[in-house]
Amino acid sequence: MTAHLNGDRKAAKRAALRQLPTERREAVAGILFVLPDALGLLIFIGLPMLLAIGMSAFEVDGFGGFRFVGLGNYARMVADPLFWSALRVTLTFALMAVPLLYVIGLMLALLVQKTSRFNTAMRFLFFAPQVVSLVVVALVWQLMSVEKIGVLPRLIAGLGLGSVSFLGNPHVALFTVVLAFVWFLMGFYMLIFIGGLQDIPKEYYEAARIDGANRAQSFWHITLPLLRPTSFFVLVVSSVAAVSGQQAFDLVYVMTRGGPANATLLLITYIYQQAFQYGAFGYASAMATLLVLMLMAITLAFFWATRGGRFQYD
Amino acid sequence: MTKAPAPPVYDGQQRIVRLILMVITAILGVMAIYPLLYMLSISFKPPPEVFRSNVLPAQPTLANFFYVLTEVPFWHYLANTFIVSSVVTVVALFFHTMAGYALARLRFPGREAVFLAMLSTFLVSLPVIIVPLFAMVRMMGMVNSWAGLIIPSIFDAFGIFLLRQYYLSLPRELEEAALIDGAGYWRIYWSIILPLSRPIVSTLAILFFLANWNSFLWPLTVAPQSDLWVVQVAIANFKSQYSSAWNYTMAASVIVAIPMLVIFVIFQRQIMDSIKTTGLK
Numbered sequence: 233m234t235a236h237l238n239g240d241r242k243a244a245k246r247a248a249l250r251q252l253p254t255e256r257r258e259a260v261a262g263i264l265f266v267l268p269d270a271l272g273l274l275i276f277i278g279l280p281m282l283l284a285i286g287m288s289a290f291e292v293d294g295f296g297g298f299r300f301v302g303l304g305n306y307a308r309m310v311a312d313p314l315f316w317s318a319l320r321v322t323l324t325f326a327l328m329a330v331p332l333l334y335v336i337g338l339m340l341a342l343l344v345q346k347t348s349r350f351n352t353a354m355r356f357l358f359f360a361p362q363v364v365s366l367v368v369v370a371l372v373w374q375l376m377s378v379e380k381i382g383v384l385p386r387l388i389a390g391l392g393l394g395s396v397s398f399l400g401n402p403h404v405a406l407f408t409v410v411l412a413f414v415w416f417l418m419g420f421y422m423l424i425f426i427g428g429l430q431d432i433p434k435e436y437y438e439a440a441r442i443d444g445a446n447r448a449q450s451f452w453h454i455t456l457p458l459l460r461p462t463s464f465f466v467l468v469v470s471s472v473a474a475v476s477g478q479q480a481f482d483l484v485y486v487m488t489r490g491g492p493a494n495a496t497l498l499l500i501t502y503i504y505q506q507a508f509q510y511g512a513f514g515y516a517s518a519m520a521t522l523l524v525l526m527l528m529a530i531t532l533a534f535f536w537a538t539r540g541g542r543f544q545y546d
Numbered sequence: 547m548t549k550a551p552a553p554p555v556y557d558g559q560q561r562i563v564r565l566i567l568m569v570i571t572a573i574l575g576v577m578a579i580y581p582l583l584y585m586l587s588i589s590f591k592p593p594p595e596v597f598r599s600n601v602l603p604a605q606p607t608l609a610n611f612f613y614v615l616t617e618v619p620f621w622h623y624l625a626n627t628f629i630v631s632s633v634v635t636v637v638a639l640f641f642h643t644m645a646g647y648a649l650a651r652l653r654f655p656g657r658e659a660v661f662l663a664m665l666s667t668f669l670v671s672l673p674v675i676i677v678p679l680f681a682m683v684r685m686m687g688m689v690n691s692w693a694g695l696i697i698p699s700i701f702d703a704f705g706i707f708l709l710r711q712y713y714l715s716l717p718r719e720l721e722e723a724a725l726i727d728g729a730g731y732w733r734i735y736w737s738i739i740l741p742l743s744r745p746i747v748s749t750l751a752i753l754f755f756l757a758n759w760n761s762f763l764w765p766l767t768v769a770p771q772s773d774l775w776v777v778q779v780a781i782a783n784f785k786s787q788y789s790s791a792w793n794y795t796m797a798a799s800v801i802v803a804i805p806m807l808v809i810f811v812i813f814q815r816q817i818m819d820s821i822k823t824t825g826l827k
Contacts, residue, residue, distance in 0.1 A: 255653070257731070258652050258653055258654065258731070259653065259655060261648070261652055261730075261731035261732070262648040262652030262653065262654030263648075263654050265645060265647060265648035265652065265731070265735070266644070266645045266649065266654075266657075266660055268641045268644065268645070269641045269644070269645040269701060270645070270660055270663075270664070272697075272700060272701035273663075273664055273667050273701045273703065275682075276679065276682075276697070276698045276701050277667045277670055277675065277701065278663075278667065279682065280675040280678035280679040280682060281670060281675060281678075283678035283681065284675060284677065284678045287677070287678055292681075340574070343570070343571045343574070350568065350571075351571075354574075354575045355818065356814055357576075357578050357579045358575065358578050359810075359814075359818060360578070360579055360582060360807070360810065361578065361581070361582070363756065363803075363806045363807055363810040364803045364806065364807070365759070365760035365762065365802065365803065366760065366762060367760075367778045367781055368585070368781070368799040368802060371781065371785060371796070371799055372581045372582070372584065372585045372799065373581065374785075375584075375588065375795075378597070378792075383584065386599070419578075423818055423821045423822045424821065424822065426822055427821075427823055430822075472669065472671070473671070476671045476673050476674050478671045478672070481673050481763055482762045485782070486782050486785065500673045500674075503676075503677065504673075504677075507680070508680075508767065513677055513681060516677045517677050520674055520676075520677055520678070524670075524674055528669075
C-alpha cells in the first residue's frame with residue numbers, strides 16, 4: 233500500500249519535473265550534481281581557512297575553552313624568537329629546494345625527453361621515489377645518514393672530506409632534508425618538463441640548426457623562452473609546496489623532529505607542535521594565517537612578474 | 547610532413563656525444579634508485595650485517611619480515627590503510643565525476659563562480675589548514691573514527707578539474723541524442739558519461755589510491771588511537787619504538803612500499819602520462 237503510494241508520489245514528482253522548462257531542469261540537475269563536492273570543499277577547506285583567522289583572535293585551552301585575546305597571538309608571534317627562527321628555516325629551505333628542483337628536474341627532462349626504450353626505463357627510475365611514501369623516504373634517508381657508519385658519512389669520509397654528521401650538525405641537517413625532498417620530487421617535475429619540451433615545435437630546432445646554431449645556443453634561445461609557461465607552473469607549485477611544508481612536514485617529523493638545535497624546525501612543524509603538543513590552537517592559527525598570507529604573496533608575485541601567467545614571445 | 551634529411555656532418559662526433567649522455571643518464575638512474583635498493587637490501591639482512599657495506603646480504607633472511615608481520619599487528623594496519631584508501635577513492639571519483647560533468651556540460655546560475663571557487667582551494671594544502679580542520683572535526687565528534695579518517699580526505703579540486711577538462715573534450719552528440727529520447731540527466735550521467743570516462747577514471751583511481759595509501763599528516767592527527775593506525779603512522783611509531791632495529795624498520799618499509807611500487811610498474815605509462823599533461827594549461 234505504502235509502496236504503491238510512494239510509487240505514485242514519485243511518478244507525480246517526475247511528471248512535475250518534466251513539466252519544468254528544460255532550462256530549469258538543467259539548472260536543478262547541475263546544482264544537485266555539484267552539491268556534494270561543493271559542500272565538501274566548503275566545509276573541509278573553505279571553513280577551516282576562515283576558522284583559522286577567527287581562532288587566531290582567541291586563546292584556546294586544552295578543554296576547548298575560548299578566551300578572546302584580539303591581536304594578542306600576533307603580538308606573541310613577533311616576540312617569539314622560535315617563530316622567527318622557524319620562518320628563517322622555512323625560507324632557507326625554500327631557497328635551496330626550489331632552484332635545485334628546477335635545475336635537476338629540467339636537466340633530467342632534457343636527458344630523457346626523446347621517446348626510446350632506454351629513456352622510458354630511465355624515466356621510470358627517476359620517478360620511482362615518488363611512489364614511495366614520504367615516511368619511508370624519511371626513514372631510508374635517516375638510515376643512510378646514521379653517524380659514522382651510515383652510507384652518506386662513509387661516502388664523504390671515503391672522498392677524504394673528513395667526517396660529517398648529516399642529521400646531527402645544525403649546519404648540515406637542513407640540507408640533508410632538502411636532499412631527501414629533491415630526491416623525492418625530482419621525477420615529478422621531470423615529467424612536467426618533458427610535457428613542456430614535447431610541446432615545442434621541432435621546426436624551430438631544425439631552423440636553428442640550418443642557421444648554424446649549436447646545442448647551447450638553441451637551448452638558451454629556443455628551449456628556455458618557449459618553456460616559460462612550464463617554468464612558471466613548476467616555480468609556483470614548488471615554491472608553494474616548499475613554503476607550506478606539504479612534503480617537508482613528513483620528512484622533518486620522521487627524520488629530525490625539528491632538531492638539532494631547531495635547525496630544521498620549519499614553520500609548519502612549529503605550528504603543529506604548538507597546536508598538538510602544547511594545545512595552543514589560537515597561537516598556532518595565528519601563525520597558520522600568516523603562512524596563508526605568505527603563500528598568497530608568493531603566488532601573486534609570480535603572477536605579477538609574468539603579467540598574469542600570460543606569455544608573449546616577442 | 548616529410549622529414550628533411552639531417553646534414554651528415556659531425557655524425558661520428560654526435561654518436562659519441564649521445565653515448566656519453568646515455569652513460570651519464572644511466573649513472574644518475576642508478577643513483578636515483580639506490581636508496582630504494584638499499585632499503586630492500588637491509589630488509590633481508592640479519593642485524594649484525596646492517597651497517598656492513600655489502601649490498602647483497604651475505605646471509606639473506608626473511609626473519610625481519612616474519613617479525614614485523616607476527617610480533618606487530620601489521621596486518622591490521624595494512625587492512626585499515628586498504629579500507630581508508632579504497633573508500634576515499636571510490637567516493638571521491640563518484641562525487642568528482644558528477645561535479646566535473648555538471649561543470650563541463652550543464653548550465654546553471656553561478657557555474658563559473660563555483661568552478662573558480664573550487665579551483666582556488668587548489669592552492670590550499672593540508673598543512674596550512676590542519677589546525678582549524680582538526681578543531682572542526684573534533685567539534686563534529688569525528689576524532690579517532692573512520693569518518694574522521696575518510697570524509698575530509700575525499701574532497702580535492704585536482705580530480706574535479708581534470709574530469710571537467712576531460713568532459714569538455716568529449717563530443718556532445720551522444721548526450722544530445724539521449725536528451726531528445728527523453729532521458730533524465732541522472733540517466734545520461736550514469737549510462738553515458740560514466741562509461742565514457744573509464745580511461746580517465748581508472749588513471750585517477752590509481753593516483754587517488756596511491757596518494758591516500760601514502761598520506762601521513764591527516765591520519766597522524768585525526769586518529770592517534772593505535773587500532774585506527776594506517777601503515778604510515780604505524781611505521782613512524784615503529785621507528786621510535788625500535789630506534790636502532792633498522793632491519794625491522796626497513797622490512798616494514800618494504801612491506802608498505804611494495805604494493806605501490808607494483809602498481810607503479812603495472813600502470814607506469816598511465817601514471818606518468820597523466821602527470822605530464824597536468825603542467826600544460
